[in-house]
Amino acid sequence: MIPRIALIAHDKKKDDMIALAGEYAAFLRQCTLTATGTTGGRLVTELGLPVERKHSGPFGGDLQIGALLVEGQIDAVIFLRDPMTPQPHEPDINALVRACDVHNVACATNVATAHLVLSQLQDAMTAALAARPGA
């Protein structure tokens, strides 16, 4: 099963997202990736990751990813939120995090948790590949 991961970062967290995704780039390249507009743009141009880009967060991107998640199409969300800066689309942000809780989808909102989630998913994929007949 190929993990379907959403990647989202607020402006002051985008450098952290690029550094994080860079560390896991070999793994993320094998995943199905969705991102909000600006985050996705940087993941594509700076890391060459295959990302399906939604609208930018303030224009509904969080809600688009939330809708995918509600439909069972997202396995994990890496959402590096900026806790120090008010966001105009705070209700959308809360809706996405709430949808993760409602549907029991892993949601990492800081780098430390993101490492735990990504390393776990990476290990699970490695184990699944090793268990294939003939591997």
Ligand SMILES: O=C(CO)COP(=O)(O)O
């Ligand atoms: O605002 C965001 C998440 O709430 C992120 O949107 P961008 O990736 O378009 O900056």
